[in-house]
Amino acid sequence: MSTLAEPVEVAAGYRAGRTLPIRVELVRQLKRRRTLVMGGILFALPFVLLIAFQVGGEPGGRNQGVNLMDTATLSGANFAAVNLFASAGFLLVVPVALFCGDTVASEASWSSLRYLLAAPVPRARLLWSKLVVGLGLSLAAMVLLPLVALAVGTVAYGWGPLELPTGGSLAAGTAAQRLVITVAYIFVSQLITAALAFWLSTRTDAPLGAVGGAVGLTIVGNVLDQVTALGDWRDFLPAHWQYAWLDAVRPQLEWSDMIQGASVSVTYALVLFALAFRGFARKDVVS
Structure with missing residues (x-):
C-alpha cells in the first residue's frame, strides 16, 4: 500500500519566487566599481572621438573611398552612428562579457554563493535574477x-x-528610428557573447576566466570569419553578421541579413543558457 510523502516544512511566509528580487540584485550590481568604470568609459568615448576629429581635422581627407566614418562630422545622427560603428566590433563586447560573466563567478570567488543558496534562494531563481x-x-x-x-x-x-x-540622407526622425533598430540588433547579436560568458560563469570560480574566455572566443570567431577558405561555413559564425546593422543606415532598410544574424545568435544563446541552468542545477557548490 502506497503512502503519502512527508510534507516539506518551510518557514512561514517563505516564497521561492520572492527570494533575491531583481531590484535587489540590480542595486547590488550598480554599486560595484566595475559597473561604474565601464559606464564611465562608454560615457567618455564620444568625447574622445570628438577631440580626435577636432585635432585630426575632417575625417576622410586621406581616403580614396567614402565610408560611414567619413560622415561623422555632418550631424549629430552621423556622429552617433560612427560611435556605434567604431565600438560594435570589440568595445561593446566587453560590457556584455563583464556583466554576464562576472555575475555568478564573483559570488563564488567571494565565497558568498553557498550562503545565497542556503538563504534559501533556489538555484534557478538565483540564475534568473542574475x-x-x-x-x-x-x-x-x-x-x-x-x-x-x-x-x-x-x-x-x-x-x-x-x-x-x-549618397542621399535620412530625415532626423527616420534616422532616430534607424539608430534604435541598430542598437536593438547589436544587442541581439551580442546575446551569444552574453550566453557564453554566463555559462562560463557557472562553471568557474574565477570571474576573470569567465569574462576573458567569452571575449577571447568572440575574438576567435572574428578571426575565423576572415578566413575566406571556410566559404559558406562562415554563415554559421555569429561574427559573420555583426555588421549586418549597416543595412539600417541605407536609403532602403534591408532586413534579410539582420534576421539571419539574429537567428544565428539567438540559437546559440538559447543552447548556452540552457546548459548554464542545467549544469548549475547539478553543480556541487562549495564556495
Missing part, C-alpha cells in the same frame, strides 16, 4: 553610448539628417 540584471546592464551600456554620442554630436555639429556615405 541573468536578467546582466542582460539589462548590457542593454543599458549599448543605449548609453549612442545617446551620449547623439547629444555630443548635436552640440558639436548640429541637429540634422543622417547623411549616408552612398
Whole structure:
C-alpha cells in the first residue's frame, strides 16, 4: 500500500519566487566599481572621438573611398552612428562579457554563493535574477553610448539628417528610428557573447576566466570569419553578421541579413543558457 510523502516544512511566509528580487540584485550590481568604470568609459568615448576629429581635422581627407566614418562630422545622427560603428566590433563586447560573466563567478570567488543558496534562494531563481540584471546592464551600456554620442554630436555639429556615405540622407526622425533598430540588433547579436560568458560563469570560480574566455572566443570567431577558405561555413559564425546593422543606415532598410544574424545568435544563446541552468542545477557548490 502506497503512502503519502512527508510534507516539506518551510518557514512561514517563505516564497521561492520572492527570494533575491531583481531590484535587489540590480542595486547590488550598480554599486560595484566595475559597473561604474565601464559606464564611465562608454560615457567618455564620444568625447574622445570628438577631440580626435577636432585635432585630426575632417575625417576622410586621406581616403580614396567614402565610408560611414567619413560622415561623422555632418550631424549629430552621423556622429552617433560612427560611435556605434567604431565600438560594435570589440568595445561593446566587453560590457556584455563583464556583466554576464562576472555575475555568478564573483559570488563564488567571494565565497558568498553557498550562503545565497542556503538563504534559501533556489538555484534557478538565483540564475534568473542574475541573468536578467546582466542582460539589462548590457542593454543599458549599448543605449548609453549612442545617446551620449547623439547629444555630443548635436552640440558639436548640429541637429540634422543622417547623411549616408552612398549618397542621399535620412530625415532626423527616420534616422532616430534607424539608430534604435541598430542598437536593438547589436544587442541581439551580442546575446551569444552574453550566453557564453554566463555559462562560463557557472562553471568557474574565477570571474576573470569567465569574462576573458567569452571575449577571447568572440575574438576567435572574428578571426575565423576572415578566413575566406571556410566559404559558406562562415554563415554559421555569429561574427559573420555583426555588421549586418549597416543595412539600417541605407536609403532602403534591408532586413534579410539582420534576421539571419539574429537567428544565428539567438540559437546559440538559447543552447548556452540552457546548459548554464542545467549544469548549475547539478553543480556541487562549495564556495
